[in-house]
Amino acid sequence: MSVSRAGAPTRDAVRDWLVALLEEITSAPRAALTEAATLDALALDSVTFVELQVAIEDEWHIELDAIEVVELNALGPIVDYVHARIRERSA
């Protein structure tokens, strides 16, 4: 995993990890998991959304605001959000 000088993972590392996670829990093909892909298009159900949230929180030791994640909707902004949370925690 790529790590920045501050000790937090790079944005690319967070994106790659998130893409791998979504590939696993949604069975979506990797090619579909672009930064423009949305949670709505991935058709997450209530259980897979919990899986997504818990996996992110456990992996990066952060707390997510689930409503903010849904509002962001697209993968790229969600990566930015998670990355920012990790950097806050690491600061």
Next chain:
Amino acid sequence: MSLFGPEHERFRARVRRLVEAELTPHADEWERARSIPRDVFRLLGAEGLLGLGHARAWGGQELDFGYTVAFTEELARSRMPGLGLSVIAQTNIVPPLLARLGTDEQKHAFLAPAIRGEQIGAFAVTEPTGGSDFVRAVQCTAVDDGDFWVVTGEKKFITNGPIADFVVALVRTRPEPGPGSLTLLVVPTDTPGFRVRESLRTLGMHTSSTGWLTFDHCRVPKRFTLGRPHLGYHYAAQNLLEERLVGGVGAVAVAALALADTIAHLQGRRAFERRLADLQAVRHRVAELAADVEMARRFVHAVCETFRDGRVEAKEICMIKFRVYELVQRVVERCAQLHGGMGFLEESWIARAYRDVRVLSVGGGTSELMKDLTAAYLRL
């Protein structure tokens, strides 16, 4: 800090007196009528019991969650779990949504009258085609039409639906099946196009009305959107946690009452020239049931304590919803067995309780869904 202090116990005693004087004596009559009078809500509202945790600005008492737990436990003494369910819908299902998400106009129009017991609210998520997977199951649609939403569809198994003055409905506002496609709307039931299609005849919980509702091009002002559009799934999912936790409190209280009745029955009835309570097989069974009830109560209280302190333990609440609720079903079933023939009489409370608790593993999210969610929290 413990859930209850001396002030909670004084409050509990006051609620107990009220319940035993004003509600319990009517249990048989209201069970037969399959409904409770609307005045029950007004009575509880006038006593300040429908807004225990809510802001004084809207008629609430601003009391901590321990009071809600004490109130819910004492309500079980009405011997009408259906009444308890209807009241929980009025206290811990609809109002928290309005308090958390509502505008001042919505709070004036719906929250304050609900706390006074003057208006009855219902929370409508489940539909004839599905409930647990509501991200996908919701087909009731709201179409954007200027300052209005036009709502068309159906909701089924809705507690308090047939008697509601307003319904907080989860509707589809985007065609995609994902979590950002649903919205909460407050729909007054005098909106043209709204209709109670049927008051459902349920196996138990007869003192709680359950409805099948239809929305036929109901024009709902956009100012009645609760929270932000398209975020309804998450608002609803968060809100269900409080419902499931408070439901657990009420369920354990029913089990404790069933056990107390059973012990009294066993102490007063004789067989083989002894009290039933002296038979070893019976004593062991009662000991097991008492242990079950006590474990359940302590687990539920522990989660209530953290809830009071502002931490919502979603995984543990899911565990309560399947493990504790099913334990209560088992306890009540075994208590009915220990009542012998009495437990099979329509007139006996234990028989009614046996029917009533059947819904616990279904309503508010099935046990199967709760186990799936728990597994998700465990990252299996």
